[in-house]
Amino acid sequence: MHRGKGMKFVGDSRVPAEKKPNIPKDYSEYPGKTEAFWPNFLLREWMVGAVFLVGYLVLTVAHPAPLERVADPTDSGYIPLPDWYFLFLYQLLKYEFAAGPYTVMGAVVIPGIAFGALLLAPWLDKGSERRPLKRPIATSLMLLGFISVFFLTWESVDQHDWEAAAEQGEITDDVDMEVDESAEGYQIFESQDSCIGCHGGDMLGGSSGPNMFESDYDTEEVIEIITNGKGAMPAGQFEGSEEELETLAAFIANDGQSADGGDAEAEEDGSEEEAEEATEE
Incomplete structure (x- = not known):
């Protein structure tokens, strides 16, 4: 017999002569240890996800988001804090x-x-x-x-x-505090970067400057504070003429309203009272 004739060389007996495709066994061959992905496993995952979703919704209702006041991009003293x-x-x-x-x-x-x-x-x-x-x-x-x-x-x-x-970040009720942005005093304030940086663009204060309308100062007292400073506020920050300083001080003393407008309203009220008195006479 010639070598190799009528013989099948396998080599290592542990290696099969014919390769079988690598097909994983069906989950049914492992009873009690596996389960079908659909619908058993996926349905259970959806139920767990639904429970957590309802829990998150309850938390959002019970504990609202800790919102702060409206963002002011001109408030350079704001201290940010990320999540x-x-x-x-x-x-x-x-x-x-x-x-x-x-x-x-x-x-x-x-x-x-x-x-x-x-x-x-x-x-x-x-x-x-x-x-x-x-x-x-x-x-x-x-x-x-x-x-x-x-x-x-x-x-x-x-x-x-x-x-x-x-x-x-405290949310304040600013319904009654409406600044007259068309007034000349507000236009002068907008030109003062040092004032905006501390008191905010709405003049209602920031982290390094208080609300400009909290204290009941008259025009002369406001001019004195702007010129000479007070507390943490440094002196000599105003950049403008004396007339502009007086206009701005009167605007602040009048709680964000035009002083001329207030005088005009007062004159109108006075004229109406005089007219009513004359009518009665």
Whole structure:
């Protein structure tokens, strides 16, 4: 018999001579251990999702969103605070090595390296071990990231001035306080960047300046405060002529209304009273 004639060489007896297609077994072959994706598994997931959705809706009704007053883009003294999941980045930008001329480091480079390390962790540590102590690289990166985020978030919450934030964001009833934006005094105020930066574009105050109509000052007292300053307000901030200063002071003393308009209304009231008296006589 010639070599190979009438013989079938298989080699290792553990390797089948004919390859079978790699078809997974049907879930019915594992009774009690598996179930059909549709409709059993998917229906259960939908029910759990519906329960959580109803819970979230109840929370939104019971605890409304903590809204603040209408945003004022001219209020440069406003202290912003991002949502809780961005507090660690917010705190990172407060440090010298990640702020000012190094903002790119704090906003792009450092977060990019940190998140990049977490994404590359599965490729940096390809061990088959599942225990954390047996995977030092992946475990170290995870612990370092968690500790850093936790520490920065804690520091941000601890250092934030919550009382000032509550005051600056307090919603006030401004129905009765309508500033006459067509008045000459308001036009003069809009030209003063230093005033807007502290008291806001609506003159109702910001985090570093109070409402300009809270105190009952007359025109002379307002001029004295603008010229010489008071408390944290520095002197010599007004840029304009004496006539403009007097017009602005009268506008503030008249609670955001044109002083001329007020005088005109007073004159009209007086003339009406005189007319009524003359009619009675």
